[in-house]
Amino acid sequence: MKITVIGCAGSFAGPDSPASSYLVEAPFEGGTFRLLLDVGSGSFGALQRHVDPVLIDAISISHLHPDHCFDISGHYVFRKYHPSGQLPQIPVLAPEGADWHLSNAYGTTAPNGMTLPFNFLHHIDGQTTTLGPFAIESKLVSHPVPTFAVKISTADASLVYSGDTGPMDSLADFVRGTDAFLCEASFVESAENPPHLHLTGAEAGAIARDADVPLLLVTHIPSWTDRAEVQRDVESTFSGESVLVSQGDSFDI
Numbered sequence: 001m002k003i004t005v006i007g008c009a010g011s012f013a014g015p016d017s018p019a020s021s022y023l024v025e026a027p028f029e030g031g032t033f034r035l036l037l038d039v040g041s042g043s044f045g046a047l048q049r050h051v052d053p054v055l056i057d058a059i060s061i062s063h064l065h066p067d068h069c070f071d072i073s074g075h076y077v078f079r080k081y082h083p084s085g086q087l088p089q090i091p092v093l094a095p096e097g098a099d100w101h102l103s104n105a106y107g108t109t110a111p112n113g114m115t116l117p118f119n120f121l122h123h124i125d126g127q128t129t130t131l132g133p134f135a136i137e138s139k140l141v142s143h144p145v146p147t148f149a150v151k152i153s154t155a156d157a158s159l160v161y162s163g164d165t166g167p168m169d170s171l172a173d174f175v176r177g178t179d180a181f182l183c184e185a186s187f188v189e190s191a192e193n194p195p196h197l198h199l200t201g202a203e204a205g206a207i208a209r210d211a212d213v214p215l216l217l218v219t220h221i222p223s224w225t226d227r228a229e230v231q232r233d234v235e236s237t238f239s240g241e242s243v244l245v246s247q248g249d250s251f252d253i
């Protein structure tokens with residue numbers, strides 16, 4: 001599978017990147033299946049530099065903070081009012097209540113809210129959902145609103161995306177045996193950090209170390225944070241291959 005960073009700015013869109021969104025592609029039925037992991041603020045614009053949004057087959061939303069979900073509004077308008085006619089419904093795997101929450105955020109008064117372009121499916125802790133070539137296992141993580149990490153597997157490769165999470169003992173078990181770990185590192189070790197919210201680079205690195213994962217992709221760094229400090233934090237606990245991702249990066253996994 002191939003993953004392309006559409007947006008990786010932590011907590012809000014930054015000057016160099018939209019907020020969280022990742023395009024994951026894999027072969028399927030003679031073509032390519034395209035899954036978006038999160039659709040954070042500003043990401044719909046950057047997405048169009050990489051792929052025509054017509055070609056998006058499914059969306060997975062980790063949680064309902066705006067830096068992970070608000071650009072569903074762009075996808076909604078694009079699919080409902082496309083000049084070639086309304087586009088086919090696509091699945092959106094999201095926390096329960098997402099259809100109501102996102103319809104309200106958009107301001108739609110239609111009785112069926114956002115359900116014309118989207119078929120909302122719910123993350124359930126421990127449950128696997130199949131979308132195209134991807135088996136997607138959902139894991140409830142540690143964040144102030146219901147938030148799900150996902151383990152995405154094809155016949156050839158596997159990837160875990162942390163969503164937003166604080167430290168959690170069971171995360172390393174969830175990541176173990178996969179090929180790459182796309183993990184948030186919003187905090188730095190030198191600050192006083194609130195609990196149950198986000199990870200530092202050192203905490204992300206410790207999960208990657210304990211899981212023995214070959215590639216750590218570090219993301220969700222806010223624009224007010226010194227990336228070099230995050231890199232040092234990561235390297236304080238993880239000696240394997242790690243990359244602080246940037247908008248436009250892509251990785252074959």
Ligand SMILES: [Zn+2]
Pocket residue numbers: 010011065067068164220
């Ligand atoms: Zn976030």
Ligand SMILES: [Zn+2]
Pocket residue numbers: 063065143164
């Ligand atoms: Zn969040």
